[in-house]
Amino acid sequence: MGCISPQPTLDNKSFLEETVSVESSRMKAIGPNYKEFIPPEMVRRMGRIIKMGVAAAKTSLADAECQLPDAIITGTGLGCIEDTEKFLGNMIRNNEEFLTPTAFIQSTHNTVSAQIALLIKCHGYNFTYVHRGFSFETAILDSLMQIESGQAKSVLLGAADELTENSFQIQSRMGYWRQKPADNLKLFEHPTKGTVAGEGAAFFLLHEKKNSNTYAVLQDVEMLFRPDSPEEVISEIKLFLERNGLKESNIDLLVLGRNGDIRFDSIYDSVTETAFPGVPTCNFKHLCGEYMTASSFGVWMASRILKNQQIPDMLIIGKKPETLKHILLYNHYQGINHTLILLSQA
Amino acid sequence: MARRVVITGLGILSSIGRNLPETVESVLASKSGIGILQHLDSPHKDEFPFAEVPWSNKQLLELAQLTDSLGYSRNSLLGMIAAREAFLHASLDKLPRLRTGLISATTVGGMDRCELYFNDFITNDSKNKYIDVYDCADSTEKIADLLGIRDYITTISTACSSAANALLLGARMIRNGQLDRVVAGGTEALTSFHVNGFNALKILDKVPCRPFDANRNGITLGEGAAYLVLESEESASIGGREIIAELAGYGNACEAFHQTASTPDGKGAFLAMERALNISGINSSAIDYINAHGTGTDNNDIAEGLAIERLFGEKIPLVSSTKPFTGHMTSAAGSAEAILSILCLTHEIILPNLNLKTPMPELRFTPVTELIHESDVSTVMSNSFGFGGNNTSLIFKKVSNPKFQIPNTK
Numbered sequence: 001m002g003c004i005s006p007q008p009t010l011d012n013k014s015f016l017e018e019t020v021s022v023e024s025s026r027m028k029a030i031g032p033n034y035k036e037f038i039p040p041e042m043v044r045r046m047g048r049i050i051k052m053g054v055a056a057a058k059t060s061l062a063d064a065e066c067q068l069p070d071a072i073i074t075g076t077g078l079g080c081i082e083d084t085e086k087f088l089g090n091m092i093r094n095n096e097e098f099l100t101p102t103a104f105i106q107s108t109h110n111t112v113s114a115q116i117a118l119l120i121k122c123h124g125y126n127f128t129y130v131h132r133g134f135s136f137e138t139a140i141l142d143s144l145m146q147i148e149s150g151q152a153k154s155v156l157l158g159a160a161d162e163l164t165e166n167s168f169q170i171q172s173r174m175g176y177w178r179q180k181p182a183d184n185l186k187l188f189e190h191p192t193k194g195t196v197a198g199e200g201a202a203f204f205l206l207h208e209k210k211n212s213n214t215y216a217v218l219q220d221v222e223m224l225f226r227p228d229s230p231e232e233v234i235s236e237i238k239l240f241l242e243r244n245g246l247k248e249s250n251i252d253l254l255v256l257g258r259n260g261d262i263r264f265d266s267i268y269d270s271v272t273e274t275a276f277p278g279v280p281t282c283n284f285k286h287l288c289g290e291y292m293t294a295s296s297f298g299v300w301m302a303s304r305i306l307k308n309q310q311i312p313d314m315l316i317i318g319k320k321p322e323t324l325k326h327i328l329l330y331n332h333y334q335g336i337n338h339t340l341i342l343l344s345q346a
Numbered sequence: 347m348a349r350r351v352v353i354t355g356l357g358i359l360s361s362i363g364r365n366l367p368e369t370v371e372s373v374l375a376s377k378s379g380i381g382i383l384q385h386l387d388s389p390h391k392d393e394f395p396f397a398e399v400p401w402s403n404k405q406l407l408e409l410a411q412l413t414d415s416l417g418y419s420r421n422s423l424l425g426m427i428a429a430r431e432a433f434l435h436a437s438l439d440k441l442p443r444l445r446t447g448l449i450s451a452t453t454v455g456g457m458d459r460c461e462l463y464f465n466d467f468i469t470n471d472s473k474n475k476y477i478d479v480y481d482c483a484d485s486t487e488k489i490a491d492l493l494g495i496r497d498y499i500t501t502i503s504t505a506c507s508s509a510a511n512a513l514l515l516g517a518r519m520i521r522n523g524q525l526d527r528v529v530a531g532g533t534e535a536l537t538s539f540h541v542n543g544f545n546a547l548k549i550l551d552k553v554p555c556r557p558f559d560a561n562r563n564g565i566t567l568g569e570g571a572a573y574l575v576l577e578s579e580e581s582a583s584i585g586g587r588e589i590i591a592e593l594a595g596y597g598n599a600c601e602a603f604h605q606t607a608s609t610p611d612g613k614g615a616f617l618a619m620e621r622a623l624n625i626s627g628i629n630s631s632a633i634d635y636i637n638a639h640g641t642g643t644d645n646n647d648i649a650e651g652l653a654i655e656r657l658f659g660e661k662i663p664l665v666s667s668t669k670p671f672t673g674h675m676t677s678a679a680g681s682a683e684a685i686l687s688i689l690c691l692t693h694e695i696i697l698p699n700l701n702l703k704t705p706m707p708e709l710r711f712t713p714v715t716e717l718i719h720e721s722d723v724s725t726v727m728s729n730s731f732g733f734g735g736n737n738t739s740l741i742f743k744k745v746s747n748p749k750f751q752i753p754n755t756k
Binding site: 072077078079084087088089091092095096097099100101104105106107108109110111113114115117118120121122123124125126127128129130131132134135138142145148149166169170173174223225226336 | 388389390453457460461464465467468473477478480481482483486487490496498499500501502503504505511515518519522524538539541542543545546547598599600601602603604605606613614617732733734735736
């Protein structure tokens with residue numbers, strides 16, 4: 001795995017032992033020294049999302065001791081917005097004259113996947129999904145299909161999104177972010193309108209066979225578009241678990257996409273209270289912030305928990321589970337894109 | 347044995363027609379949609395020709411029977427009209443619902459509104475109704491709401507191969523048994539962003555594009571949307587509907603060479619075509635026609651041409667690029683050209699590569715330059731390649747005894 005986030009997460013040895021808190025409605029990812037991952041002449045030109053994606057991808061490949069995956073499949077909500085804004089801004093300022101193509105070339109959403117392929121010389125299947133809160137989940141679905149159908153033995157799966165000044169401001173006008181900045185680690189203590197903006201990149205090397213280094217088994221994924229009610233979500237969870245041979249009582253831990261926004265968090269209460277009474281939960285968006293592919297941070301966290309067979313004290317809500325075999329991640333984006341991801345102990 | 351994937355509905359809106367019947371009329375008359383910009387306000391309008399959809403957003407709203415209260419980008423309007431045509435063509439509105447998905451492709455999403463209102467989004471406190479239409483998923487969710495599709499929706503963006511990849515994913519999900527029906531395709535509105543981006547790359551031709559011509563000098567940008575309804579055979583047998591064609595193969599490969607250029611010998615193109623043949627189990631000698639990516643850039647046409655020669659050896663199929671008809675519809679090109687390829691099967695024609703005067707000396711084959719009627723064509727390949735080296739190839743097969751009727755959707 002490889003994870004770049006507003007927390008120090010790229011080192012695969014420590015696990016949230018140190019956490020970063022900021023008094024802001026906006027959390028910035030902690031970038032490594034990118035020259036360790038990318039040739040210097042390329043680093044200078046690359047947008048931040050590309051650098052984050054490449055560094056996270058290369059870290060996950062090294063962690064898995066894999067040189068060349070059979071396929072690269074990624075998700076991104078807004079893609080390379082820094083380069084898009086750069087080209088758009090120049091175009092407007094210069095009245096559509098005297099433009100250089102670099103920012104345009106790098107603005108396409110598939111640049112992260114393409115640059116990873118270019119750097120590791122991977123000619124395999126290469127795909128980029130760009131559907132809001134379904135972006136990463138569709139990438140998971142495609143990865144599982146590739147492996148189950150035997151078309152690929154290994155898949156580099158990932159997600160990346162970057163936050164820019166302009167995108168933060170535009171989404172602020174849309175009412176996404178908190179008006180009064182507050183400590184992100186206390187995000188859930190004072191629920192109000194709006195949440196904290198985040199960003200990051202998380203990559204995972206999936207393989208058809210597990211080995212002694214395997215973090216977890218990525219079992220299944222489901223996406224629900226505009227469910228009518230919490231009841232519909234609860235019945236879909238039941239079906240989802242059934243098709244994986246499980247019941248609600250088999251879930252040892254819920255990882256939830258709560259973001260402290262009173263408009264969006266109540267459905268997490270309904271679902272947990274009705275379908276999973278007494279099951280401990282963990283939140284993650286106080287650590288990574290809200291963005292369209294934030295669930296990838298949740299999958300990173302859940303995978304670490306399954307491998308360590310331990311939940312950090314600062315994360316757990318409820319009593320410690322006796323076993324840690326199955327984790328269900330439930331997330332939704334803006335109440336429209338609801339997703340379920342099932343992970344199990346390797 | 348994997349399930350067969352068949353096509354039961356087509357919908358297309360481009361510079362050569364508002365719908366499928368108009369598109370058929372245009373291709374049978376070898377009528378190009380390339381001309382002078384009428385609707386996009388651009389300082390480059392006298393410099394380059396474009397294949398613009400000849401209707402204003404207001405006219406498109408009328409065509410879609412919508413009011414603009416929700417804030418529709420041109421991208422969404424084009425997509426909604428074409429996707430609905432495909433949906434109705436397949437009579438999906440009249441059938442009991444099976445597991446139905448929508449897989450849509452786009453590159454710059456609602457950029458057509460964003461580039462007009464960008465400063466307003468940032469500086470003005472009044473709520474601009476287009477403020478949340480920028481991202482790629484916006485048009486997809488609007489199409490899903492229009493058609494009432496909820497079982498599975500997603501959006502793909504792999505530059506100019508996006509819509510071909512939407513068809514590829516749809517076919518795979520049906521083969522895997524995850525869905526019974528998929529509306530798949532792409533939509534892309536002409537934007538100043540694209541005009542200036544391709545101009546900065548110096549790959550816009552000053553005259554209508556000339557794919558595979560020795561004097562070719564770049565692309566002609568187009569716009570529009572095209573969607574196909576894909577179904578499993580079981581699903582397609584419900585309701586006594588006609589099957590239009592079979593989607594028999596698909597291949598995707600990444601060239602991993604350069605963000606915007608192909609290798610001189612077209613390695614990515616070769617791999618994508620070869621993988622499509624492998625998946626379909628069809629021998630290369632059975633391919634009768636290739637609807638080439640054929641953009642008209644120096645680099646693409648030589649790389650693609652050489653890859654075709656290398657893969658097909660002595661028996662090179664008939665080849666043409668239909669971009670001189672529709673312009674390069676970027677992320678909608680894959681599905682629009684899939685439909686044009688399928689029309690070759692249903693109408694027993696081979697579409698010409700318009701604007702080709704001087705064949706390329708580097709290639710052993712010359713594309714078809716005149717419309718061929720009563721062609722004995724049963725298997726066709728359609729290529730789409732994109733930035734990032736994202737290459738995709740699709741194979742369509744004639745179904746026995748197609749009684750294809752052009753629907754009256756005017």
